[in-house]
Amino acid sequence: MLALAQDELKQILAHSTISQYGYVVTLYGIGGATAAGAATLYVLAHAIAKSALFMTAGAVTVATGESKLSRLGGLRRRMPALAVASGVAAATLAALPLTLGFSKDELFFAAATEHGRAVQLLAVGAAALTVAYIGRFWLGLFTGPLQTQPSAPVPPLLLAPIVVLGALAVVGGIVVEPFARLAEDAAAATYAGPLEVAPAYHAELGSENRMALAAWALGALILVVPRVRAPLVGAFARAGERAGPRRWYALSLLWLNRVSDWAHDREVRDLRNSIAAVLVPAAVLIAIALAVTPTRGSYEVGPVALGDLPIIVLLGLGALAAVTAARDRGRLQPVLALSVLGFALAGVYAMVGAPDVALVAVLVETVLAYVFVGVFARLPPATVRRPRRRARNAVIGAAAGASAFAAIWGALSRPTATTGVAAEHIERAPEAHGGDVVTVILADFRGLDTMVEVTVLAVAVVGVASLLSRGRAW
Amino acid sequence: MSLLFALAAAVLFGTGAYLLLDRDLVRVVFGVVLVSQAAVLTLVASGLTRGAAPIYPLSRGPVSDPLSQAMALTAIVIGLAVTALLLVLVLRVVQAYRSEELAEVAVREAEREARLERLHEREHAEEEAAAR
Amino acid sequence: MSVILEVVCPRLLGPAAMVAAAIIVKGYSDVGDGFSAGVVVALAVALRYVTLGAERAERSLPVLRHAPVLAVAGLLLVLAIGFFPVAFGEPPLTHFPRAGEPVVEIGALELTTAVALDVGIFLLVAGALVETIHQIARLVEERRA
Numbered sequence: 001m002l003a004l005a006q007d008e009l010k011q012i013l014a015h016s017t018i019s020q021y022g023y024v025v026t027l028y029g030i031g032g033a034t035a036a037g038a039a040t041l042y043v044l045a046h047a048i049a050k051s052a053l054f055m056t057a058g059a060v061t062v063a064t065g066e067s068k069l070s071r072l073g074g075l076r077r078r079m080p081a082l083a084v085a086s087g088v089a090a091a092t093l094a095a096l097p098l099t100l101g102f103s104k105d106e107l108f109f110a111a112a113t114e115h116g117r118a119v120q121l122l123a124v125g126a127a128a129l130t131v132a133y134i135g136r137f138w139l140g141l142f143t144g145p146l147q148t149q150p151s152a153p154v155p156p157l158l159l160a161p162i163v164v165l166g167a168l169a170v171v172g173g174i175v176v177e178p179f180a181r182l183a184e185d186a187a188a189a190t191y192a193g194p195l196e197v198a199p200a201y202h203a204e205l206g207s208e209n210r211m212a213l214a215a216w217a218l219g220a221l222i223l224v225v226p227r228v229r230a231p232l233v234g235a236f237a238r239a240g241e242r243a244g245p246r247r248w249y250a251l252s253l254l255w256l257n258r259v260s261d262w263a264h265d266r267e268v269r270d271l272r273n274s275i276a277a278v279l280v281p282a283a284v285l286i287a288i289a290l291a292v293t294p295t296r297g298s299y300e301v302g303p304v305a306l307g308d309l310p311i312i313v314l315l316g317l318g319a320l321a322a323v324t325a326a327r328d329r330g331r332l333q334p335v336l337a338l339s340v341l342g343f344a345l346a347g348v349y350a351m352v353g354a355p356d357v358a359l360v361a362v363l364v365e366t367v368l369a370y371v372f373v374g375v376f377a378r379l380p381p382a383t384v385r386r387p388r389r390r391a392r393n394a395v396i397g398a399a400a401g402a403s404a405f406a407a408i409w410g411a412l413s414r415p416t417a418t419t420g421v422a423a424e425h426i427e428r429a430p431e432a433h434g435g436d437v438v439t440v441i442l443a444d445f446r447g448l449d450t451m452v453e454v455t456v457l458a459v460a461v462v463g464v465a466s467l468l469s470r471g472r473a474w
Numbered sequence: 475m476s477l478l479f480a481l482a483a484a485v486l487f488g489t490g491a492y493l494l495l496d497r498d499l500v501r502v503v504f505g506v507v508l509v510s511q512a513a514v515l516t517l518v519a520s521g522l523t524r525g526a527a528p529i530y531p532l533s534r535g536p537v538s539d540p541l542s543q544a545m546a547l548t549a550i551v552i553g554l555a556v557t558a559l560l561l562v563l564v565l566r567v568v569q570a571y572r573s574e575e576l577a578e579v580a581v582r583e584a585e586r587e588a589r590l591e592r593l594h595e596r597e598h599a600e601e602e603a604a605a606r
Numbered sequence: 607m608s609v610i611l612e613v614v615c616p617r618l619l620g621p622a623a624m625v626a627a628a629i630i631v632k633g634y635s636d637v638g639d640g641f642s643a644g645v646v647v648a649l650a651v652a653l654r655y656v657t658l659g660a661e662r663a664e665r666s667l668p669v670l671r672h673a674p675v676l677a678v679a680g681l682l683l684v685l686a687i688g689f690f691p692v693a694f695g696e697p698p699l700t701h702f703p704r705a706g707e708p709v710v711e712i713g714a715l716e717l718t719t720a721v722a723l724d725v726g727i728f729l730l731v732a733g734a735l736v737e738t739i740h741q742i743a744r745l746v747e748e749r750r751a
Contacts (some may be wrong), residue, residue: 020484035552055590061671062518062552074585088722115571140629192679199504225561232509264515270583271584279491304475305573311475311478312478314482315478318482318486318511319481319482319485322486322489322490322508323489325504325508326493326504329498330502338507338508340509341511345511345514348515349518349546352519353527353537354521354538354543355527356527356547356637356638357514357550358541359638359642360551361550363642363645364551364553364645365645367735368507368557370560370739370742371557371558371561371738374745374746375561375562375745377745377746378565378569378745378746378748379568382481387515393495393496394492396495397491397492397493400487401485402484404483405480408483409476409477409480409484411516412480412516422669425541426537426540431578435529435530436529436545436636436638436639438540440527440640441541441544442548443639443701444701446544447688447723448688449544449545449548449729450548450723451685451688452683453548453552453681454641454681454684454727455550455681457550457551457554457731457734457736458678460555460556461555461564461738463732464558464738465737467562467563467566468742468746527637530635547641558738
């Protein structure tokens, strides 16, 4: 209803979207197989038509620099292709025949008819309103005297999708079958049972067709007679402003805003507190779990052979490097310590039979050192000042470390009894034409993981590049 | 051996957590690096079998678990991506707010936001006046 | 900067590229994969940037300017190989030739789509990291200026 009064193009469309989804909710509210099928077809048709109309609004605004309906008009001659394409889209929304929209309203009316006269009347009223505001949108844009001279032609890239969507709507109106199948599948999911979406043109004057005719007539009436329209809409809009959803919406928005401000404040001021708030309860939970589960025998030191000595030394070196990185408050020293840690761990990986991991770890560590040093060239030197609450952080860190120790040791000393998929991976690698099982897993058996991984890498680098170059890639 | 692996991973995680709680944003990045190293170490250590590298021709003895290695590789790469992005983000924050102290950044951001809000309100009022 | 560095570092790119190629070719049957090959190349490039500076490094090797293109091409290659089998009704990432079928071999290189995937990863990683290195080198030079 409010769409009739709006002047801003996109606001008309936005209000209309609200009302269209009102139909869909109504349909689901009516219930039953017919309604569920109708609702999905409705969403489909609406998606096609409304995206075309939104793009029309955008194209018109781009071309004329104007976004108010009252200042636009008569664009039919200037943009004939756009007028036709968006006209089709509008016709779909208004449910004129030969478009996908006709089927959607037909099913809508059929569902309403199943539920008695009152629903039928409401449906006709709603459809009439749709005809009215969409008609107003399109007629206002493209007919009448030329109001604002378009300063630029509509870019073809903007026009093409509108034309495609319009064509889709017409095709759907004539050959409705594929769309109906699509809707059927979707509706079956929501209705939890098979159902049939069978729109068709009925030549006889069934109740659906009569309802459609009534809706068009009523809509045209509202559209053509502004004197009927203005006071009606005005009164409704005023009532809405005063007590309607809009006011409630504004109020709730205000309150939500306040709540989110408050939460944001807390969060920003106390990021560290929120990290602590994750770590401490996690430690407490693990401690509780340890206290209540019988742990006798579930922890194993594991066999230590003499040949493991280098691994032990390297692990110790890594731990020392980590502590150094944490204790030193400079800039470069922690980076050096982190590099030592990385290389020590790479050595460990090489010795436990994971040469692939070791190779990548060494390479990544080197790149990371380069990135750190490069970024530090632009960072101000570390301010050496006595940190507050250092003891508190140390206690929390120790708690986190202790809980991690308990959890990791527990996990490592209890390997699952059954053989994992690893054996199978090893066995099948030659079949996949590969000798290095790890690489075969990465490229073949678990290739999707790798794909997502490299995508993450690409996205991160795009982020780095755009952050460093202030928007320009080169 | 599993005790030692767990001990080392726990030290890494603990120091990482300690650094995450620091007020200096750069040290928070160090903390992220340490925590991700702890995760990778745990992954590699959690291989069900240990032995020679899983590369054909296989040696006769036990072979290391290739699956956990593949996962560790993925973790390392994503750790690199995240760390680089985080570091550059910190750099930009430090340049924008002229401080790497978390508390100061928060205060400056609050100030800036308040200023923006006032500006916005003024614009809004002007618009309304123009509409009348 | 010492003379030795100036002379040696730029000439390391060729050997590094060789190593990267070897890692990819042998990757499927020995240690290494597209990722490590990409990082090797990126590190060699980083050495150039460190010794020559961003400006000279890019003038002497104009390919470096197109690193983002390389990265995007790699990503597209990876995605294409991953989802290409879907067009034939196979699950994504089905590799050809199938298990047990004969493979075309050129020396140690076995031509399978998995190797092509690795090449895509190599391009993506090398391009992305070189781009990062370029940005950081510029960052350092801005400070010097």
